[in-house]
Amino acid sequence: MGLFNKAIAHTLPAVPKPIIGIFAKPYIAGERLSDAVDVVKRLMAEGCCATIDVLGEEVTEKEHALDAVEIYKQVLQRINTEKLDANISLKPTHMGLKLSKEFCYNNIKTLAETARLYQNSLCIDMEDHTTTTDTLEIYRRLRKDYDNVGTVLQAYLRRTISDINNLIPLRPNLRICKGIYLEPHSLAYHDKEIIRLNFSYALEKLFINNCYVCIATHDERLVWEALRLIDKYKIPKDRYEFQMLLGVEVDLRKIIVREGHRLRVYVPFGQEWKAYSTRRLKENPHIVGYVIQNIFSKDSRNQRS
Numbered sequence: 001m002g003l004f005n006k007a008i009a010h011t012l013p014a015v016p017k018p019i020i021g022i023f024a025k026p027y028i029a030g031e032r033l034s035d036a037v038d039v040v041k042r043l044m045a046e047g048c049c050a051t052i053d054v055l056g057e058e059v060t061e062k063e064h065a066l067d068a069v070e071i072y073k074q075v076l077q078r079i080n081t082e083k084l085d086a087n088i089s090l091k092p093t094h095m096g097l098k099l100s101k102e103f104c105y106n107n108i109k110t111l112a113e114t115a116r117l118y119q120n121s122l123c124i125d126m127e128d129h130t131t132t133t134d135t136l137e138i139y140r141r142l143r144k145d146y147d148n149v150g151t152v153l154q155a156y157l158r159r160t161i162s163d164i165n166n167l168i169p170l171r172p173n174l175r176i177c178k179g180i181y182l183e184p185h186s187l188a189y190h191d192k193e194i195i196r197l198n199f200s201y202a203l204e205k206l207f208i209n210n211c212y213v214c215i216a217t218h219d220e221r222l223v224w225e226a227l228r229l230i231d232k233y234k235i236p237k238d239r240y241e242f243q244m245l246l247g248v249e250v251d252l253r254k255i256i257v258r259e260g261h262r263l264r265v266y267v268p269f270g271q272e273w274k275a276y277s278t279r280r281l282k283e284n285p286h287i288v289g290y291v292i293q294n295i296f297s298k299d300s301r302n303q304r305s
């Protein structure tokens with residue numbers, strides 16, 4: 001599947017929007033906020049909560065970042081009025097990180113403030129390694145004044161355990177995921193088993209240090225490992241949650257919910273879905289394989305959310 005995935009991924013920019021739409025559909029709520037609201041309501045009926053992401057990244061104009069802030073404010077307002085069990089996730093480069101760190105900090109601060117007014121929270125997603133240090137710096141600054149802000153660390157990065165050690169005194173709210181970007185071997189583990197071991201090591205450190213831990217994976221071995229650590233350290237249910245992407249491993253998601261664990265689904269929406277999906281597919285051609293499997297697997301048909 002490897003070469004096939006890569007070949008498809010490289011031809012993506014020329015692929016018409018409706019075709020990309022086939023790949024994107026299971027993973028995107030739709031173009032409008034109301035699409036995301038509908039999906040979140042369906043997820044809540046299943047016993048899940050959600051984090052809403054407004055699609056967009058790598059903005060090159062301040063105006064676009066400010067537009068994104070306004071959309072996120074509407075999302076927070078809507079979550080409040082519709083009484084949704086949901087918070088927001090945002091990307092630093094959507095908030096203008098590549099334009100100016102201070103500008104990005106102020107935009108995220110505005111949203112942390114708005115979220116706080118609604119007794120809600122936000123998570124700062126982690127992008128590729130060129131943004132890690134700046135993102136963590138912004139998180140540290142915000143964490144001083146806002147306890148409703150969390151961020152993400154990627155188990156594939158060699159620096160992650162040391163980042164955790166440095167963040168622990170702040171009692172951070174951290175999402176641990178494997179990491180989606182293609183990173184050089186000098187900075188990131190490429191061996192899948194080491195990434196799993198590092199994921200587990202990260203979880204254990206955070207559990208032992210009483211942090212709020214978001215376990216973001218669809219890998220059942222890691223779900224098992226997290227459950228083992230939760231049992232070993234007798235972690236109460238209000239100190240962790242599982243997280244999954246919309247449309248991925250729906251059966252596993254249902255099992256986790258049925259077993260009584262909090263599970264948050266990442267729900268992206270917005271007009272930027274073609275750019276987002278194309279970039280994700282190019283960055284990680286394995287997704288092509290996942291999607292093809294999902295489309296043709298008997299069990300996964302009709303499992304949109």
Ligand SMILES: Cc1cc2nc3c(=O)[nH]c(=O)nc-3n(C[C@H](O)[C@H](O)[C@H](O)COP(=O)(O)OP(=O)(O)OC[C@H]3O[C@@H](n4cnc5c(N)ncnc54)[C@H](O)[C@@H]3O)c2cc1C
Pocket residue numbers: 124125126127152154177178179180181216217218219220222243244245248249265266287290291
């Ligand atoms: C809630 C959430 C938030 C995330 N936030 C970030 C972030 O801020 N920064 C970042 O770098 N990464 C983020 N990720 C992505 C993450 O880093 C991984 O790339 C992704 O979760 C796949 O890793 P996995 O642990 O599920 O294991 P894998 O071994 O990659 O996947 C396990 C199985 O899940 C299925 N699967 C996984 N991903 C997909 C997919 N996209 N489409 C279809 N099927 C799939 C496949 O069947 C696969 O066999 C996030 C993931 C989640 C769940």
